[in-house]
Amino acid sequence: MTVTTGRTAVTTVVTRVRDRARATPDRVALREKEFGVWREVTWAEYWDHVLLTAHALLALGVEPGDRVAVHSENRREWLYADLGAVAIRAITTGMYPTSPAAEVAYLLAQSGARILVAEDQEQVDKALAVLDRCPDLERVVYVEPRGIRGRYHHPKLMGWDEFLAAGAAHRAAHPGAVERRMAEARPDDVMTLIYTSGTTGPPKGAMLTVANVEFAIRTLIDGGGFTSPPPSERDLILSYLALCHVAERAFTTWFNAAAGVQANFAESIETVQANLREVQPTILFGVPRIWEKVLAGVNVRLESASPLKRVTTRFWLRVADRVGDVLVRTGGRHTPATRILYAAGWLFCYRALRERLGMRRVRYAASGAAPIAPDVLKFYMGIGIAMHEVYGMTENTAVATANRPGRVRLGTVGEPHPGVEIRIDPLTGEIQTRHPGVFAGYWRRPDATADVLDPDGWLRTGDVGEWVDGTHLKVTDRMKDILITAGGKNIAPSEIENALKASPYVKEAVVIGDRRPYLTALIGIEADTVGEWARRRGLAYTTYRDLSGKPEVRELIQGVVTEVNARFARVEQVKRFSFLPKELDHEDGELTATQKVKRSAIARLFEGQVEEMYRSGR
Secondary structure, three states, X not given: OOOOOOOOOOOOHHHHHXXXXXXXXXXXXXXXXXXXXXXXXXXXXXXXXXXXXXXXXXXXXXXXXXXXXXXOOOOHHHHHHHHHHHHOOOEEEEEOOOOOHHHHHHHHHHHXXXXXXXXXHHHHHHHHHOHHHOOOOOEEEEOOXXXXXXXXXXXXXXXXXHHHHHHHHHHHHOOOHHHHHHHOOOOOOEEEEEEOOOOOOOOOEEEEEHHHHHHHHXXXXXXXXOXXXXXXXXXXXXXXXXXXXXXXXXXXXXXXXXXXXXXXXXXXXXXXXXXXXXXXXXXXXXXXXXXXXXXXXXXXXXXXXXXXXXXXXXXXXXXXXXXXXXXXXXXXOOOHHHHHHHHHHHHHHHHHHHHHHOOOOOOEEEEOOOOOOHHHHHHHHHOOOOEEEEEOOHHHOOOOEEOOOOOOOOOOOEEEOOOOEEEEOOOOOEEEEEOXXXXXXXXXXXXXXXXXXXXXXXXXXEEXXXXXXXXXXXXXXXXXXXXXXXXXXXXXXXXXXXXXXXXXXXXXXXXXXXXOOOEEEEEEEOHHHHXXXXXXXXXXXXXXXXXXXXXXXXXXXXXXXXXXXXXXXHHHOEEEEEEOOOOOOOOOOOEOOOOOEOHHHHHHHOHHHHHHHHHOOO
């Protein structure tokens, strides 16, 4: 898989797609639904579309190092635009579909994007509203014409069909132009800008190079850093998390290009459960919120099932809990006894349950991007899903540690990958990493780069951690989130928050207590689960706020808090809690696009509630 040059040959994700198209042209590379029917894209078709997109970008005058932005849900055109840009040595950057116009303006201006590929009218409207703040933006290419064609007349707008037609004309006039640009690729070429979530300030564009990505591919995919055996053409994935996130880029684009894993695009984040059932993937990655939501859904359906089904399912879930306890002790390895228990459970419960969840064929599942409660992972292990918590971040191309099959240590993020150095600062407890996947720095932010990258190549992750038995890494919390109580006690809030969120009735939990005499919490209920609980008890309600205001609901959540408090030392217990009056939202600035809570925004927006919890405790 090489590009022939006068220098040492350079392998990129684009050359991998090209070579796979030559080797297995008729094998299916991608699948996406059109009008309710799965449409297949072969490797030959995939490569042809990448070439055509690359020629279209050349026709628009895109030069090496220019930025091409994509603002879209996950779909084929996302990958065409991404790899088409990489093929001509441009730099891609993505934006979350939920990003509001103000964030779009910031990202387009900060990256200096010349071309924007926007999915539909919603994203086009955002771009047009902020054009005056994006001086470098020359073209907005829209993929879906509905609501735009014939109604919008702006000189910078161009439809996808027109864009591809320009590519076809350029290809005919300049055959081999893309291949020549590919042949000039260098390992230090910046391939993509992946913006941080921006929990504490404006997002920063992490520059990932060709060499960074190739190291990630060699470590995670070719070397089997996650799955055992390594991913192959027999594997299926469902692409549903935003492709501008480094983890989804790895599991969708890089797994697909490097191992031939078939990528299936979910119709939307709302249809993930249905699409999982249709695809039944073999490899599945999710952020904690996804795993928590699926588990909450199991509880909702169980409570509304017939009495007989409820009794039998609860019995087999108790068996799964026993199996999970053993797997936790053995690192994920079955004993003869658990094999027998699980085989019986498979016949009577687990096979149907996993089919319903869309996880019947999952051979490898991973949770990452944020901490997760061990009890949530144990549930999946108990019903037979090989679950692993992994750790990485944008700035190290998602490569740091992983729990390996057979060596799972629940509550940790696993062991360092081969070629990865990890150390913990003895003074601060900060986790630091060094390896060839560490990024080239933040785009146009040398000051921010210097804050996290030292001259010896060590990346300061901002996470606090510790070693467990000298082999497995445990992430305690983010350094900036550590609370120091009025009594001087350092407390990591995420462990308490995750324990609360392990309940099917709790969706969000924000623990507060910095420079305070005790801990309190703002809690957001899981509307579906609590709503079903209320319905079964004949409690009428109208809105989320009305539901959370019921005394019975408060009593329910108090029970959760009391149960969680019993697991922690007295100083780490939540003394009072208050309900969030609404579900947190990205557009309202309360969550990042990756659903991480913006603590500073929450403290500001709900300051009155927080102060009341401390006043009432005096």
